[in-house]
């Protein structure tokens with residue numbers, strides 16, 4: 001009996017000092033002390049050899065030992081599985097890593113970023129505004145008469161619950177809001193999504209993207225407008241690009257013009273894209289109408305300014321040789337992946 005108790009004492013010390021730092025050691029411990037052929041089991045089977053007056057004491061000591069071994073096992077199990085001590089041995093740092101699929105920029109984003117960064121280098125800041133707008137900021141402040149066709153339900157999405165609200169048809173609303181703040185001078189570039197009630201086809205969609213620009217200060221002239229836009233297209237399409245301005249009409253600018261660049265597909269020789277003319281229209285522009293300045297609380301005798309607006313999808317279609325505008329909004333990863341990860 002004393003021998004048995006000494007034996008248990010020795011096992012107890014062994015259990016206490018047993019080092020378990022991975023799953024394999026954990027399993028070895030379990031088999032040795034708690035398994036069906038383990039030490040605890042075999043000590044219990046000694047019970048029949050213990051004299052009956054000592055059975056109680058032996059049973060107590062043995063139960064305490066069993067409890068100790070079980071606690072040790074449970075604690076070690078938590079540590080080895082939770083803290084992944086076993087990972088030390090399972091981790092093979094020489095294996096190739098799991099490939100993470102990184103996305104790619106949307107072609108419209110790529111073109112927008114190029115446009116925006118050219119103007120940022122000229123000192124323009126990016127400005128942002130709401131896509132759901134009121135009639136004043138989208139139309140009236142811009143000198144669009146009440147009967148202007150753009151206001152027609154056929155062309156603009158109105159919000160049912162309140163016909164004063166609509167989905168903006170250009171990003172000019174951002175510029176109006178900036179002018180209303182009354183901090184001059186203003187030099188901003190306004191990229192964003194705009195909406196028009198058009199039949200969806202390969203060439204046009206009911207939402208698309210625009211970049212508009214606005215520069216207001218004392219003594220801003222049409223010459224500033226021309227030179228700034230000329231610099232822009234040279235950066236965008238290359239130093240060899242030619243430009244031409246054609247007189248045009250917008251209610252919010254006077255004078256107004258449309259700017260063409262020599263076709264960046266055929267270099268001006270004439271092709272399918274430029275319809276054999278050698279020119280591609282890329283933006284509309286003009287000097288901000290005095291009425292628009294006054295509508296925003298700006299003194300039109302002291303200040304002048306120019307503004308311009310261009311779509312992003314059209315040039316993006318041409319630059320990437322894409323034949324259907326609907327591909328831009330279908331979110332087909334096979335389409336989007338083609339444009340790399342670039343800037």
Ligand code: 2NL
Nearest residue numbers: 172175252284285307308309310311
């Ligand atoms: C086009 C023409 C243009 C503007 C946009 C503008 C904004 C304010 C005042 C005056 Cl707040 N003008 N924007 C001016 C001329 C043309 O866009 O064809 N866009 C795609």
